[in-house]
Amino acid sequence: MSGNYSNGIWVFAEQRSGYLHEVSLELLGKAKELAEQAKSRVTAVLLGHSIRHHAKILINYGADSVLVADDSRLETYRVLPYSVVMKSLIKEYQPEILLMGATAMGVELAPRVAAKVQTGLSAHCIDLKLDSQGQLLQVVPGWGGGVIATITCPDHRPQMATVMPGIMKARPPSKRKGEVKEIEVHLQDKDLGPEVLEICKWDQEELPLEKAEVVVAGGWGIGSQENWKIIEELASALGGSVGATRPPVDEGWAHEGRMIGQSGKTVRPTLYIGVAISGVMHHVVGMDQSKYIISINTDPNADIFEVSDLIVVEDFRKIVPKLIKEIQARLKA
Amino acid sequence: MKRIVVCVKPVPDPKHWDKVSMDPVTKTLNRQGIPSIINPLDKHAIEAALSIREAERGEVVLLSMAPPFATSILREGLAMGADRAVLLSDPVFAGSDTLATARILEAGCRWAGEFELILCGNLSIDGSTAQVCSQLAEFLDLPNVMHVIGLDWQGKDEVIITQKIEQGYARLKASLPLVISVRKELNKPRYIPFTGIIAAESKEIEVLSNKDLKIDPTYIGLGGSPTKMAGLEIRRFERARERLEGSAEEIVDKLVDKILQYRAP
């Protein structure tokens, strides 16, 4: 009986070293929203080894059912065996839609799966909707974000899309019931591919940029490592996270994980404050979906003002230190 | 190493991206006046190929699917030091999505002759899909590794690969043949020497059409692409753009009000 898993909306539940990736929970939120609209069901697909306990979490975040492929050969992610297993599941259950995170793993795996089952795939979607026929509209940025295209996949199934972390919002988890099904894994030696020798991760950042409700981002105009502290202080006064354009990362003022934009992260905080940032499209694509945008720049014609709700044309050195003091005073009061 | 194929894609120069407009009738992008360059990451792929060749000999072949103007881009890659180039160019290729593109490149790779390594950029700056290489690898039935920032050769056909992942890296052991997509951290592309430009003049650029490749036309071009473009718009921004005026104190005062209003509780 495959009825519960068939023709539904699937989310690839990404885990590495036993940790579920946040993006999968975000995608479940979106999938659930689409499923309610299409009167369909959400299935999370979980591959790995000794990872069954995650099924409950996936259900609480919106999955109606979970397909679990548990096998020691799937313990460490490798593109070949993962794509082979995904293909066999797709062939068996014929999902309508398959969503995956545009993570290091998803970016490598999704195209391989799409090629295996010969279907369409759109990359880095910033929005997903259903049209009146129930077809998935995949909204993607191109040309550094200056061009927005809507992609469809009319004649092939599943309709596949990847989405960057931080774009969709996870629903608050609730205690839900769902079905968990273990599937048999069939792999041959030739399906295994390059061997993973080791995985090294440095410590998690204090507050991942994509999760912060307030982001204070600094640009090249900050001028020095010394001045960069002002950005960090403003962020910490607001309980927010520090972001950066590319030059501060190149200069070493900020860690690479802080970069926002085309080659960095996409953030959608409630409040984004951009300081001494010119607003080149490469950066703007990563922040322009923020709810409220404040920019401080000495140049009255700075492009960043085009995408700002509130504009301050001033030297940040005259404004930000006072701002920090004032915020600290008011928050204490 | 026998032969290394490097996939290079001509992309519109980002310095001129503000010139892009949309044809209101055909709803296609008008790129007129926007010069093309080699996709920046593809230069890193060429550099990687050249350094392998320097250590081991072999042949570096550039492969591109693009309109005929791309010969000038390929010429630049030849000037860096590649041995020859193959341009796949045919009106029936136009409108190919990543799957169809990968299929055409697959045919090109097979045409180029027996190869041991295929190098690509991790993503292209215009489409930014980062999909073509994994799909090419699938069609060639070869393993692939993306996000590559380190290659440490262990003898002739085994390599330890450093792959960038979130907050860290993975190390993999792979053997040839293989498809690899590189990030910019891998290396620094060399400057083109004047002698390279001269040498490139006499190197061969083979231009192939589908008469040569004979790919089933139902799998390529606009018609053979599973994804379709249902809409296209040039992004415009609608924001309040309210400007705060006054002394620094006055500005800070109003700023704090707004900030505390929007800061999540």
Ligand SMILES: Cc1cc2nc3c(=O)[nH]c(=O)nc-3n(C[C@H](O)[C@H](O)[C@H](O)COP(=O)(O)OP(=O)(O)OC[C@H]3O[C@@H](n4cnc5c(N)ncnc54)[C@H](O)[C@@H]3O)c2cc1C
């Ligand atoms: C393929 C590609 C990908 C890229 N990806 C990214 C990406 O993901 N993210 C990214 O950010 N960049 C990216 N870039 C780089 C991008 O093109 C820009 O170079 C970068 O975003 C500019 O950063 P900036 O605004 O900080 O610097 P600048 O453009 O130099 O702007 C500095 C601003 O500071 C202002 N200023 C100076 N002094 C002061 C002061 N005292 N007070 C107030 N304002 C001041 C100036 O008026 C100016 O507007 C990419 C580039 C390429 C080619």
Ligand SMILES: Nc1ncnc2c1ncn2[C@@H]1O[C@H](COP(=O)(O)O)[C@@H](O)[C@H]1O
């Ligand atoms: N038309 C093409 N011709 C040759 N190589 C390509 C083409 N399209 C993509 N590639 C290769 O695939 C990489 C990733 O491109 P993309 O999937 O478009 O982001 C590029 O850096 C190239 O190495």
